[in-house]
Amino acid sequence: MDIKSIFQKSMAAIFTDHPYIEDFLTSFGLLPTPSNETLEHYFANLDPDMLEDLGISAEQLQQSFNDFLQGMLAISDPMDKVKSxxxxxxxxxxxxxxxxxxxxxxxxxxxxxxxxxxxxxxxxxxxxxxxxxxxxxxxxxxxxxxxxxxxxxxxxxxxxxxxxxxxxxxxxxxxxxxxxxxxxxxxxxxxxxxxxxxxxxxxxxxxxxxxxxxxxxxxxxxxxxxxxxxxxxxxxxxxxxxxxxxxxxxxxxxxxxxxxxxxxxxxxxxxxxxxxxxxxxxxxxxxxxxxxxxxxxxSEAERKNLVSLEELDNKLLALRNRIRTGDTLENI
Amino acid sequence: MRFLTISGPPSSGKTSVILRVIEALQAKQKKIGVVKFDCLLTDDDKLYAQKGVLVKKGLSGALCPDHYFVSNIEACVTWGHENNCEYLISESAGLCNRCSPHIKEITAVCVIDNLSGIGTPKKIGPMLKSADIVIITKGDIVSQAEREVFASRVKQVNPGAIIMNVNGITGQGAFELTSLFETASDIETLKGKVLRFSMPSALCSYCLGETRIGEEYQTGNIRKMEI
The missing domain is CATH 3.40.50.300 (P-loop containing nucleotide triphosphate hydrolases)
Structure with a gap:
């Protein structure tokens, strides 16, 4: 995905192809609509007074958006495999x-x-x-x-x-x-x-x-x-x-x-x-x-003991189930 | 002197995180000053004093805490510098979510907690959205999945920030955070500096103490809802 081409897309195309961009904009309190306007145009025409009320400047919004897009590109990168x-x-x-x-x-x-x-x-x-x-x-x-x-x-x-x-x-x-x-x-x-x-x-x-x-x-x-x-x-x-x-x-x-x-x-x-x-x-x-x-x-010896430990554990588990179902433990 | 502004919603764990960082800095024999801003009352200055750091406390009382902060911070920085602090930390609570305590070229930290709800990151304005470092606290009591979702919501509104999980109780992550403090902005004075974003404004009759309700008592900067 190329960042420049995204800015030339219409808002309608952004809504279908990149729904996370819509999420990004709405999380700043903006209310974008799926129009024919390009994304670049949308950014350029945001009313500064409205942005001030939303607590962000046009400059900072643009900066955050660029960082956000880069992060999105990184998230789709395959993660380096950890082999050791x-x-x-x-x-x-x-x-x-x-x-x-x-x-x-x-x-x-x-x-x-x-x-x-x-x-x-x-x-x-x-x-x-x-x-x-x-x-x-x-x-x-x-x-x-x-x-x-x-x-x-x-x-x-x-x-x-x-x-x-x-x-x-x-x-x-x-x-x-x-x-x-x-x-x-x-x-x-x-x-x-x-x-x-x-x-x-x-x-x-x-x-x-x-x-x-x-x-x-x-x-x-x-x-x-x-x-x-x-x-x-x-x-x-x-x-x-x-x-x-x-x-x-x-x-x-x-x-x-x-x-x-x-x-x-x-x-x-x-x-x-x-x-x-x-x-x-x-x-x-x-x-x-x-x-x-x-x-x-x-060790091997420990592994062998694991078998008897599990038996012990299962016994306790069975007793626990008997308590749960209202049974008594007079005969165990 | 390295100076940082730390802010965040009330009870998000700012003081606990700062205390853990102070411990790590003191292990390196650093001299630290803290300025604690609050509204009506705070005992946190005593917690800092117990750690043996220099403390200044400022209570804004009836004034907007943000405006109170910006009109006092320059003097506080001078105070820290004159007392030969190597680190000065200002702590202020963001009470209305529109607060804007961060200063250009000064390392800005926002503390926010996992329990505050996934809708919270987008509700917080410049305090979170313009911070350089975002600390997420209380991660020990929520699931890994919720941590990841919360961090992704923070990342959505501040994609350029360093986002870290720090536990104010156990100190997990505090050492790592301290390494970021060691590269924080190094200054002697705030002269000529500007805020990253304007503070919330109001200049109306109620700012000046009016208590009566009604059109005739409303003067100045008034805004009406559409009803």
Missing amino acids: LTIIGGHDKSGKQENLELTLNPGEIICIVGPTGSGKSRLLGDIEWVAQGDTPTKRKILINDQVPDSKWRFSTEHKLVAQLSQNMNFVMDLSAEEFIRMHAESRLVTDPEEKVTQILQQANELAGEQFSPDTPVTSLSGGQSRALMIADMAILSKSPIALIDEIENAGIDRKKALALLVKEEKIILMATHDPILALMGDRRLVIKNGGIDKIIES
């Missing part, structure tokens, strides 16, 4: 060197463990900021073995990390279906309806209890909300890294949730102390005093 993420160690709070170079690949699950305040957030912060020795830990982050483009730091379209935590809630006054559609539209995906169907179906598979497309997102249960957030993150979010903070008691099928994210080729970082989730991970980073203290690979 490398953490080059810095030091902990006492200055002790981490001495490590750790490469993470898409589809890998890495657990981050350590007490509150140990430095988990700083590690995740370093990744999100693609630190280059310019954070308190002095860590360096490489993407595809190279010092990454600084666009990762500030781009809203190309965010490196998408986050999910126990504290998150939906606050928008929309149904599940409308909500996904709005998210899809903001990402300019080609077929929003297809994404809506896909995400609703996945979310319902992950959630313990089913919900319909017209349920307001604010009335979803904790488990349903988490399920919708994960399905949306897997399918609609472009961020190559998924950061999950404590989903232990979320009331969703955790195994399926992780499998979905793995299938979408995300690098999954998960802060957790749940033994089952921790053993599902390929590696565990142990954080102590602000630094990565050690890296534990999930």
Whole structure:
């Protein structure tokens, strides 16, 4: 798409071909109509007094519009594929060197463990900021073995990390279906309806209890909300890294949730102390005093124990269901 | 002295974000001054004083806070400079959404929160639309999808700005924001500077204290609705 040619289009053509330009104009309080007037002419003929009332100058509106168009061109660019993420160690709070170079690949699950305040957030912060020795830990982050483009730091379209935590809630006054559609539209995906169907179906598979497309997102249960957030993150979010903070008691099928994210080729970082989730991970980073203290690979023996842990978990789950249905626990 | 204007709707988290940045700057032994503008009352100056930074508080009382800000900011900058501040931060609340506190060539920051609703970015005028840096707060309690939608709405009305998520409680993002403060506008005085956009205007009988309702009491700059 060429910017100059857009200015020569009629407003009617703009409305059909570039609906986001209409959105842009209306978000400044303008009321464009689909006439034969060219876009260039439309801008040139805006009444300065009206613009003053809308709180913008013609000059600034033009500048914002150019920035906006450039952003739109960038959003349709394919995002650089992240094939690997490398953490080059810095030091902990006492200055002790981490001495490590750790490469993470898409589809890998890495657990981050350590007490509150140990430095988990700083590690995740370093990744999100693609630190280059310019954070308190002095860590360096490489993407595809190279010092990454600084666009990762500030781009809203190309965010490196998408986050999910126990504290998150939906606050928008929309149904599940409308909500996904709005998210899809903001990402300019080609077929929003297809994404809506896909995400609703996945979310319902992950959630313990089913919900319909017209349920307001604010009335979803904790488990349903988490399920919708994960399905949306897997399918609609472009961020190559998924950061999950404590989903232990979320009331969703955790195994399926992780499998979905793995299938979408995300690098999954998960802060957790749940033994089952921790053993599902390929590696565990142990954080102590602000630094990565050690890296534990999930061993064969641990994997074997995972089977019995899951049995134990299923037993508890069955008991929980009995409580839910009004049963007693005299015989377990 | 690096000087920045920080503004945003009431309760969007301006003070919390500034406090986190102050901590990061103090870790680098920087001397900081803050000017807090408010309307009727504020205790935020005490929070700043606790951090050991120099504070000036200005309450606009019965005046338009924006006009009060612009008629005092030059003296505040001189005050910061005379006190050898390396950073001076002015914090002011945008109370009517038409506020226009940003100055040309002075780094302008707007703080806005995820909970304010997706219609909010387009409702805010020059305070948001002409800012260089937009900080979005309270991202820890809303879903990732809502964050993305909200950020895209901000981007729509201010596509040229740097948009960042900062958490005023945990400090997530504050270190990164601080690195932007380190390249903020470096000045000694505001002499000769101009606002980025005109402030909301009014010059009518009610500005001068009229309280009676009725055509006969309305003089000056009056505008009527179409009914």
